[in-house]
Amino acid sequence: MTRKGFRKALLLMLLCALLVTGCGGGGGKDDGTLSPDNPVTFSWLVYDRVEGKVRDDWEIFKEIEAKTGVKVEFQVVSQEGLEEKRQIMIATNTATDFIQVPTQDGREHGPEKVFLNLQDYLDKAPNLKAFYEKYPEAKALATGTDGGLYTVPVLEGDAEGKGFNFIWYARKDILDQHGIKPPTTVDEFYQFLKTLKEKYPDSYPLISNSIVGDTGLFTTFGRIFTGIHGFYSLDPTTDQYAFAPYHDNYKAMLEFLNKLYTEKLLDPEFSLLTQAQWEERILTGKSLVTYFWKADLESLVAKARDAGIPEYDLDAIPSFAADGIKNYQFSRPVVGTVGRAISAKVKDKERAVQFLDYLVSEEGTNYLSLGIEGKTYTMEDGKPVYNKDFGASPFNTLRKDWGVWYDLITLNNALSREAWERGLSEKSKDINARYAEYIIPAPKQIVKTEEELELEKSKLNNLNKFLEQKVTEFVTGKTPINDETYQQFIDQAKKLGADELLAMYNTAYTRTYGGK
Template sequence: MKKCRILSVMLSFTLVAALLTGCGSSNKSGDTVETSSKTDKAPVTLTFFTKDATEDMPFDDEVAKKITELTGVTLKITHPVAGDEQAIPLMIASGDYPDLIYGKGDTGKLVDAGAIIKLDDYIEKKGDKLKALYGDQLKRLKYSTEDPSIYTVGAYGVHTEIFDPSGVMQLQHAVLKELGYPEIKTLQDYEKAVKDYKAKYPEINGKKTIGMTLMASDWRWLITCGNISGAVAGIPDDGQFKIDDETKKATYKFQLPEVKEYFKWLNHMNAEGLLDSESFTQKEDAYRAKLAQGNVLGISDAKWDYDQSTKTLVGAGMDERTFAPLSVTVNDKCKDQSFKDYGYSGGHGIGVSSTSKNKDRAFEFLNWMASDEAQVLVNWGIEGKHYKVENGKRVMLPEVQKQRNSDKDFKKKTGIGQYIYPFPQRGDGAVDATGNSYSMNTLDIYVSNYNKGEKDTLAGYGKKSFVDFFPSSKDLGQQSKHGQAWQFNVPSDSDMAIIQKKADDYIQKSATQAVLGKEADFDGAWDKIQQDLNAMGIDKVNDGMSKLTEEKIKLWS
């Protein structure tokens, strides 16, 4: 699920106040918000649930300690165990909420249940740093046309450029080098590279060579399979839909013939013995350990999901066994949309719970996280300890940069990068008043820190960076008018939400079965999938998403 790319422009207080007048100003909890220029720094522990965390996050690293020193806040961070999708519904049923909640796709459920408060009054009276960070994009935090209030802040960068392509088809650098850096533009090109290399090297490091593997036994099916099916079909990232901005028509993407072609190709790869037989059953730890062995030639995953494996490979001196992101599509008629400009999508973020006894401190903390002081700290760490300012530029200390490149536990140990998402963030490409990037994710930093395998691949193709493999946002045309549909707030009790959940669960199961079936049976299996989707009422979902698209465009304009 991708990021947003609109430049954050600072508004005057008067303009922001006028903007917020139309956002609604009632606080759902009934609390009175007093204007104050002072920040309370007395020690306090705030409980914070984040749906996207997959492991414990003790708030005791170097950056966390500095945050506590500057704000008085210690976070007690919890997460859904084993990706439990019932965590928030159970929270709502109990009525027992943490101080701060990041519900992601369940944000609508939290709003419907009155679990999180409206933040409009807080932002107007005490949100100076949030106003500065969001600028004229603050309106995109509004919940809906019917309820144009702001319930959450954060999650994604207001200004975000892509300097490191992710969530695409990838191949080992060793494969590309061995084959003389061939053109890899289509699934057929990708398949040939995997097949030819595997035939030549049936074993790597004493282990059987695996052509391609997926992490598709749990919710990551969406990341390594479902999302990829749209990407290779040349469909912008709108979650489970393809949306036409002009007609405002939405289509459940698994109904589209170009998406079928991707799954048919996976079915063929499986029949050819090029797809890992454990792709749909292996667990997260096994998947990452497998990648770290160096015997997997191809993957289709987001970098945050396998970054630890990359660092393990680099630490073991196997740079050539890391992966090159490539612009691969179903055929040469499709255009890769990886660099599509979606603008800032608002959508999901962190809310303050209605039962919190520390509402003021919780909001003040979110406001502080939007400050320049916090943005530099969470991105770069502590000056003198992690970075220095040299000739007016922030520079990561060499030993810290080396650790960042090779230590899979770098974030845990230092805290650098640990508290960017899902908090308010300027985003990649945004610069401060000194001309320095808020984020360490800049093109120059990526280029200077490429490993040997990456450098060899780029030299082999005559390119400066992996950005150069993909169509630019300029080439892809105008910015999305609706943001990204996967961030829409869908009423949790609507027929649309219920049917889509049923369809999503069904697709994961049925598409997997079709991939693992006989090649001769695939077309019949896919036809059955279409019949079942129609029987579920998928047209109601398409109509509902089309209506939400229209409302979103109206809300923002």
């Protein structure tokens, strides 16, 4: 070989070496498959939960990296700053490689090239393909106007619609001490609170941790008096969306809550309470009855006893409803309102989809939802059950020490809840059995058109603010409750778009599911 030929050959070898080196990094190109021998790094937006902060040394992610070659770099924000950060990322098209967003945002911004179209990669993502086939509702929620798939919606509940989240709590030790019977009707509930107030005059027996949301005071009593969960929701008796204030009983609900407020049976600061204040008042006996997450009952009992109240005990009291109103609670929805998306700007698109496909696989799902067999869970009768050493609220340890069942990380909360409920105490299992008769399947989410989304954006926020403010004024007596003031309330709600929104929800629901 001539010297010139040798130099050419050496140059070619060096160029090949540089190309190979470039392919080994996080942004290089390869055949699109995951491999521990070909590492890649992806960024992922998360927030710190109260149970424990996000860590970069969780064992499940070490095992995932050992099997896939994927290293995850969490970009951590506060829970309070999450929504703003997410919206800025969407608006500026600077999302992290992996990000959890409302499925609505996925449908809206995916076609704008903010999120990767997963439809283009399903031939290399068998688990994703199977997921969309198994959950057509999830596919509908993930599908943009261009037909692309932009999110993997998070699973929340079992397909049978039996799992549920909320119960009425009351101080069992106090009920037992005074022989007070749990209420089963609205009138009995009022007398129940009156009796507690007589026994404990310094207390405000009823407390709520919020005014809206699933455990909110207005949501809970709206359902009790009208059968509508929230201001807008599907009426299970008609299979149509309804606006709760239009119901004949909504004014009666306001009068009932105003009576509780006036007679000091309801915490006077109900509209201002923080979560910490709610918990402090429940634990110290300043309040004795609440509607909240069933998962927290036993941990609250343990906190009170650890704080020096050995007799403290909580138990569920029956669900109740006004005369003629269906007594129910919606189950957890099978498919949630948020989903995992991949940034359209991710450098290694194929391996990003492959990684998401792995996380949806049985092995990936088990890591994120259950953890590591033998360490965080065991198999009993072929079913996973969390380590009993983690106590009645295993999610605290799972999230803090393992990154398992962690919001914005797991994709299957339903699997986590099933494993948790298999290990429940006999008391919690008994509560589940007592509430089973009230649980009905949650309504499926509706898919809105761009025009419907614009209508909702332009009307709903202002309407909700008005409703929250005005209902609070009615309950506290700032605005008297009579036919004239109630009609003014309804008229203003109409001016703010109540009718337009109601028509839109029913149109979208019928279009998406045929009204079923």
